[in-house]
Amino acid sequence: MLVQILILAIKIVCVLLFVMGMVPVLIYIERKLIADFQQRLGPHRVGPWGVLQPIADGLKLFLKEDIMPANANKLVYVLAPIVSMAPAIMTFAVIPFGEPVDVLGHRVDLWLADLNIGLLYVLALSSLGVYGIILGGWASNSKYPLLGSMRSAAQMVSYELPLAVTLLGPLLLAGTLSMVGLVEWQMSNHWLVLMQPVAFVLFMLCAVAETNRAPFDLPEAESELVAGFHTEYSGFKFAMFFMAEYAAIVSICAVAVTVFLGGWSGPVLPPIMWFLIKLFALIFIFMWLRATFPRLRYDHFMQLAWLRLLPLALASVFLTALVLCLPVPESPALVAAANAGIIAAVLLFELLMRARRRLVQEKG
Numbered sequence: 001m002l003v004q005i006l007i008l009a010i011k012i013v014c015v016l017l018f019v020m021g022m023v024p025v026l027i028y029i030e031r032k033l034i035a036d037f038q039q040r041l042g043p044h045r046v047g048p049w050g051v052l053q054p055i056a057d058g059l060k061l062f063l064k065e066d067i068m069p070a071n072a073n074k075l076v077y078v079l080a081p082i083v084s085m086a087p088a089i090m091t092f093a094v095i096p097f098g099e100p101v102d103v104l105g106h107r108v109d110l111w112l113a114d115l116n117i118g119l120l121y122v123l124a125l126s127s128l129g130v131y132g133i134i135l136g137g138w139a140s141n142s143k144y145p146l147l148g149s150m151r152s153a154a155q156m157v158s159y160e161l162p163l164a165v166t167l168l169g170p171l172l173l174a175g176t177l178s179m180v181g182l183v184e185w186q187m188s189n190h191w192l193v194l195m196q197p198v199a200f201v202l203f204m205l206c207a208v209a210e211t212n213r214a215p216f217d218l219p220e221a222e223s224e225l226v227a228g229f230h231t232e233y234s235g236f237k238f239a240m241f242f243m244a245e246y247a248a249i250v251s252i253c254a255v256a257v258t259v260f261l262g263g264w265s266g267p268v269l270p271p272i273m274w275f276l277i278k279l280f281a282l283i284f285i286f287m288w289l290r291a292t293f294p295r296l297r298y299d300h301f302m303q304l305a306w307l308r309l310l311p312l313a314l315a316s317v318f319l320t321a322l323v324l325c326l327p328v329p330e331s332p333a334l335v336a337a338a339n340a341g342i343i344a345a346v347l348l349f350e351l352l353m354r355a356r357r358r359l360v361q362e363k364g
Helices: 002-037 053-063 074-093 118-126 129-139 143-166 168-174 179-188 197-210 235-260 271-292 298-325 332-363
Strands: 101-103 106-108
Touching: 002 053, 002 074, 002 106, 002 235, 002 271, 053 235, 074 118, 074 129, 074 235, 118 143, 118 179, 118 235, 129 143, 129 235, 143 168, 143 197, 143 298, 168 179, 168 298, 179 235, 197 235, 197 271, 197 298, 197 332, 235 271, 298 332
Parallel strands: none
Antiparallel strands: 101 106
16 A cells, blocks of 8 residues: 555656646747747757756746735735646646556556546546636736636637537547546557547647637737736746646647547557657647747637537537447448548538638629
């Protein structure tokens, strides 16, 4: 019993170190990548190739004066960054990093807990991170943070529903809510991204919105709201909001790797290496989107969420359930063909709408 408690404590420390260690690494990689996309140098002065720049930025934030607005709700103001950070870290309790290993005669699972409702646990936590933004904006007692927090609340209602619906298709196919069970099912069958490509793309779009990343960074739109929900934050508290954003990116990409990309499964390389390769590949997509697309207008994002993402997610789940109910053996090709039909229908609809708008403009 004592050995199991010790192993669990070591695993918890390793997960915390992994998440916290990823934040400066991702900040450096993103600044270098975006600089390359924009044909400039990026950080290159602090340390060789600028690798110590995130540490310098962190020290600067930690040593800055921590100013609290005079009329702020002090308790909520202090708790908001913690509330924003905690769900991203807690998500890793059910993320499997690899196959169980044997250490000195003891079986060590490379996950903290294998809950039979792991996917439900992830969805519950994903909806809590936004509360830190809402509370921080409200507790600051300032109009721009308040507007940013209100945007965050409306944005959450818009993307959370399609985010949850996109996970129903993989759940129907695998027949389990366990994150470990999802990986094991994909190892015995096929990666779910091959059978649910529409759900995967929709999930990634909703994940970008959940982490408040460009082009969906509406709660912190500096061109409209000064800096959004964290306008009145400085020093260590601002750094916590910043770290929470990157920790949330790592956690949501880890969920996507587990649910859609087979988790740790892969040939030749060690399982944990495959998990990290897939994780960094998805994180690269987040950075690529930030460097490529401008911020959406607020009403355009609402239209995208309610009139595009949600109907497509419902159509994907409906067709998946329909295929599974047909009196034929379960076929990955059939499920993938249903998803391809959705993609073809969307492209046809968009072409028809563009043709209609062109005709209206010509008549006008």
